[in-house]
Amino acid sequence: MTTAETPRVVSTLIDITNCIGCRACQVACKQWNEKDGQQTDFLGGDFGIQNPAALNADTLTLISFHELMDPSAPAGFRSAFVMRRCMHCIEPACAAACPTTALERRDDGPTVFDPSQCIGCRYCVWACPWDVPTADWDSLTPKINKCTHCSDRYEQPAPASRNGERLSSLEYQTFLDTIAQPACVKACPADALRFGDREEMLAEARRRIAARPERYVDHIYGEKEAGGTTVMYLSAVPFEKLGFPTLGPEPVPVHASKALRLVPPAVVALGALLGLVAAFFKRRTQVAAAPESAAHPHAGEVHGKLAHDEFERLPGTLWTPFNFLLLALMVVGVVSFAARFVLGLGGGTNLSDTWPWGLWIVFDLVWIATAAGAFATAALIYVFQRKDLYGLGRAAVFIGLLSYTFVTVTLVADLGRPWNAYQLALQAPEHSAMFEVSWCVGLYVTVLLFEFVPVLFEHWGWTRAMALWRRCSGAYVACIASLFVYMLSRSLGYAAAAAVVFGIVSWVFRTRYRHFEPVVLAIAAGTLSTMHQSSLGSLFLLMPGKVAPQWWSPTMPISFFLSSIAAGTATLVLVGTFISSGWKRPLRRSRVASMGQITFWSLLVYLAFRLGDMAVRGQLASAFSGRFGALFALEIGLGGVLPLVLLGREAWRSRLWIACTGALLAAGGIVLHRVNVVYLAMEPRGPMPWIAPSTYTPSWAEWGLSIGLIAATIFLFGAGARYLPLLPKPDPREATLGG
Amino acid sequence: LVDDDLFAVLTREHARFEERLKALLEIVEAVRRTEASRADLDAIARALDFFATEGARHEEIEEGTLFPRLRPLRQFKQVLSALEFQHGMNRSEGAQLRACVDRFVPARGVELQRLARRFVEMHRAHAMSEERALFPLAASALAPEAILEMSREARARMSRAAPAPEAQS
Numbered sequence: 001m002t003t004a005e006t007p008r009v010v011s012t013l014i015d016i017t018n019c020i021g022c023r024a025c026q027v028a029c030k031q032w033n034e035k036d037g038q039q040t041d042f043l044g045g046d047f048g049i050q051n052p053a054a055l056n057a058d059t060l061t062l063i064s065f066h067e068l069m070d071p072s073a074p075a076g077f078r079s080a081f082v083m084r085r086c087m088h089c090i091e092p093a094c095a096a097a098c099p100t101t102a103l104e105r106r107d108d109g110p111t112v113f114d115p116s117q118c119i120g121c122r123y124c125v126w127a128c129p130w131d132v133p134t135a136d137w138d139s140l141t142p143k144i145n146k147c148t149h150c151s152d153r154y155e156q157p158a159p160a161s162r163n164g165e166r167l168s169s170l171e172y173q174t175f176l177d178t179i180a181q182p183a184c185v186k187a188c189p190a191d192a193l194r195f196g197d198r199e200e201m202l203a204e205a206r207r208r209i210a211a212r213p214e215r216y217v218d219h220i221y222g223e224k225e226a227g228g229t230t231v232m233y234l235s236a237v238p239f240e241k242l243g244f245p246t247l248g249p250e251p252v253p254v255h256a257s258k259a260l261r262l263v264p265p266a267v268v269a270l271g272a273l274l275g276l277v278a279a280f281f282k283r284r285t286q287v288a289a290a291p292e293s294a295a296h297p298h299a300g301e302v303h304g305k306l307a308h309d310e311f312e313r314l315p316g317t318l319w320t321p322f323n324f325l326l327l328a329l330m331v332v333g334v335v336s337f338a339a340r341f342v343l344g345l346g347g348g349t350n351l352s353d354t355w356p357w358g359l360w361i362v363f364d365l366v367w368i369a370t371a372a373g374a375f376a377t378a379a380l381i382y383v384f385q386r387k388d389l390y391g392l393g394r395a396a397v398f399i400g401l402l403s404y405t406f407v408t409v410t411l412v413a414d415l416g417r418p419w420n421a422y423q424l425a426l427q428a429p430e431h432s433a434m435f436e437v438s439w440c441v442g443l444y445v446t447v448l449l450f451e452f453v454p455v456l457f458e459h460w461g462w463t464r465a466m467a468l469w470r471r472c473s474g475a476y477v478a479c480i481a482s483l484f485v486y487m488l489s490r491s492l493g494y495a496a497a498a499a500v501v502f503g504i505v506s507w508v509f510r511t512r513y514r515h516f517e518p519v520v521l522a523i524a525a526g527t528l529s530t531m532h533q534s535s536l537g538s539l540f541l542l543m544p545g546k547v548a549p550q551w552w553s554p555t556m557p558i559s560f561f562l563s564s565i566a567a568g569t570a571t572l573v574l575v576g577t578f579i580s581s582g583w584k585r586p587l588r589r590s591r592v593a594s595m596g597q598i599t600f601w602s603l604l605v606y607l608a609f610r611l612g613d614m615a616v617r618g619q620l621a622s623a624f625s626g627r628f629g630a631l632f633a634l635e636i637g638l639g640g641v642l643p644l645v646l647l648g649r650e651a652w653r654s655r656l657w658i659a660c661t662g663a664l665l666a667a668g669g670i671v672l673h674r675v676n677v678v679y680l681a682m683e684p685r686g687p688m689p690w691i692a693p694s695t696y697t698p699s700w701a702e703w704g705l706s707i708g709l710i711a712a713t714i715f716l717f718g719a720g721a722r723y724l725p726l727l728p729k730p731d732p733r734e735a736t737l738g739g
Numbered sequence: 740l741v742d743d744d745l746f747a748v749l750t751r752e753h754a755r756f757e758e759r760l761k762a763l764l765e766i767v768e769a770v771r772r773t774e775a776s777r778a779d780l781d782a783i784a785r786a787l788d789f790f791a792t793e794g795a796r797h798e799e800i801e802e803g804t805l806f807p808r809l810r811p812l813r814q815f816k817q818v819l820s821a822l823e824f825q826h827g828m829n830r831s832e833g834a835q836l837r838a839c840v841d842r843f844v845p846a847r848g849v850e851l852q853r854l855a856r857r858f859v860e861m862h863r864a865h866a867m868s869e870e871r872a873l874f875p876l877a878a879s880a881l882a883p884e885a886i887l888e889m890s891r892e893a894r895a896r897m898s899r900a901a902p903a904p905e906a907q908s
Binding site for chain 1 (some may be wrong): 747779817818820822824825828831832853854855856857858859861863864865867868871872873899
C-alpha cells in the first residue's frame, strides 16, 4: 500500500456509467502500441457489438458489451460498455510470477513489460486473477502482451519552453493534464476515463458516488480487490453482473511470497539438519559394526569393495523388438519437437490464452514427482544409512538423471522464447516460484550428474578422475548451495551461512576411508529436491481462484513435497518389478518390500497432512461433493487409501504383485493429483472478459513429444543397464523375486 | 435532431465514410488473398485521397464551425480535447497507410492489411465518439438558432471545397 514515503502512484478511474462504447480508447491504444487492426464483425449473441471477443496480443484494451435486464429501463434492459485492460495491481501477481523480471511493477504504479527479457513461460497468464496477459500465439517468437498504462507516454519529459519562452506552471500542468496521459484516457470523449494520482482518483470516485448515489453502486472496484489496483471502476450495476471476479482484499502473491521467503533459511537449516542426521546414523552404524571390525580389521574395506562389486551389467542384446518400438516412438518425439519450432507454439500446440499451460507442464510435474525416487533413495542410503537399499541406488539416480534431463527438453519446447533463458541467470526475481524452480532444478541436475559419474569412471577405470571427483564433490556442493541461496535471497549473509554449513558438512564427510560415501551429494540432492518439489506447489499459490478448493491450499508446497517422496519411492518399486519381471533378474525381496514400506509411510504422512489441512481450513466436509467431488474421491480413495491398505502389511507388500499394485496405485494417485492441479481441477475463465473460455485437448505434437521422451527414458535406461554396471547382483543368501 | 441541422449533416457524412471504409477493407482483404494489381493499389489510393480531401473537409467543419462554439463551455473540455486527438490519430494513420501503398511490394500485403484495418477501426470509433458523445451533448447545450447558423456555415464551407469528380468515384 502507498505510504507517505512512496512516490505518487498514478491511476485511472473508469466510470462505466459514462462509457458510450465508441472504442476510441481501444483504437488509441492500438495506435500508440503499434498493434495490428483486426477485422471487425457483428459477433452476435452475448457479444453484440463487442469486437474482438476478448483481450489478445493485438488488443490490450477492449470495450466489452453487456445487455442487462432492467425493468426500470425504457426497453426493459440497459446496455453497459466496460473498458477491459490491465488492472495494474499494487501487488501484481504477474510480476510475482515472472522468473526474469520481464514484468515488473514500477514504483509509480504501472506494471510494465520488457519483451527482451521474456522467456515465454506464460506463468503470468495463469497467475493474473483478471486473465489479462496474453501471448502472441501466431508468432514464432511468442511473447507476452499487456497494457503498460502508457508509462512510456506520460513519462515523456515536458518541454522546458515554447517558442523560446519558458513554460509557465499553468502550461506545464496543461501539458501533464492533456498530453502526458495514457492514450486511452486522452482519446476518451465521454469523460469515462480519468487519470491522476490514486488517492485523488479514489477521492473523485467517492465524490461521484456521494453526489449521485442513485447512479452508482456503492463500490469502487479495485480499491481493495487483491490488495488494491491502480485501475479502478465505478458502475451502475453490481460488478459481478459485468463479469468482474469477486476477490478478497488479500494480494494474490501473499502466499507464494511467504513460501519463497522461507527458501534461503530452509536451505541452510535443511543442510545442517541432514548433516547432523547423517553424522548420527553413520556413528550409529560404526558403533554397531565395531565388534565385527575388531574381529575383521579390514571390514570397512571389504564392505567398500563389496558395495562396488554389488553391481553388474544386464546381459543380452539391446536390439529387441520392444526397443525398436521405443526407437520408433523416439523418432516421433524428435519430429514433434521439430514441429513445435517450425509451426510455432500456437501452431504446434493447442494451447491458448485460456489454457496457457497444458500437457507438457503436466508431464513435467508428473516426471519430477516420480523422479523423486533418486533423491529419496540417495538420502535413505547415505544420510539414513539404509544400506539394504544400496542396490537400488544407481538405477534410481540414473532414472532421476534421465527424467530431469528430459524435463528440461520439454521445458525448452514449452517456452515461447527459450533462447532468452539466459535471462534467468541475469535477473533476480526472488519473489518468483518459477525462478526458484528453474535454478533449483538446473543445479539438481548437476548434482545428479555428480552422483552418477562415478559409475562411468568405475566402468572406464578412470581412477584419477574418480579421485578428483571425491575431492571436489564437497566443494562443488558448498558452491552451488551458496549460489542458490544468494540468487534466492540476494543476501551475502545467507550465502555465507550456506557456504559455512555445506562447507562443514563437506569437511565432516570428506574422503577419509578407501570407501568414500557421497554423503554430501546426498544431502545436496535432498536439500535441492525438497526446495524445488515444494516450489512446484508454490507455483500454484498464485492461482487461488482457479485451482478448485480441494486442491488449492496455502500449504500446497508441503503437500507437493510429501507426495513427491511417495511417488518417487512407488516408482522405484515399479522399476524394481520391471527389472525382475521384464528383464528376468532376481531381485532381493527385502529391497522391494523396504521400498514399499517407505512408500506406505510417505503416502500416509502426505495424506494425513493434506486431509488434515483441508479439515483445518473447513474444506473437507464439502470436498467429496460438487463438481470435483468424484474426482477428489477417486484420487484419495483409489490413489491413497487403497495403496495404504495394500502396502501397510509386511506380509502383503512382500508379495510382488501386491507391492507392485500398491505402488502403481500410489504413483497413479499422485500423477492424478498433478493432472488435477494443472488441468482437470483448473477452472480457467479465459482471457478477459471471460466470455469464451476455450477448451483444451493436447495436439499431436504435444502427445508426440511426451510419448517420445517417455520412450527415450525407458530406452536409455535399458541401454544404460546393458552397458554400465547399474543393476544389483543377485544375492544367493536372500529370498528373491523373479529370475 | 432536425434533418437539416449540422449534426444530421455530419452524421450523413459519417455514413458516407462508412461506405468508403467498407469498400477499402474489401479491396485490402482481396489484395491479401491474391497478388495486388495496379488497379487494386489505385483503388486504395483513391479511397485514401477521398479521406484526405473529404475527411479533411469534414474535420475542418467540426474544428472550424462546431468546436469553437463549444469550447467556452466547461463540460466540453474533455470531449473536444479527445476528438481533436482522434483527428490527429486518423491523419497519422492515413499517412502511414498511404506511405505503405506508395511503396507497396507484394511482400508488404500483411502490413497493408493491418494498417488498413487499424485505419478503419479508428474512423469507425471516431464516428461513434461524435455521434454518441458529442452530438447529443452539443444539441442540448446549444440554442436551435446557433445550430442553424452552424448548418449554414457548414454548407458554405462544403460548397467552397466541393470534392473533385474523381474523388467522388
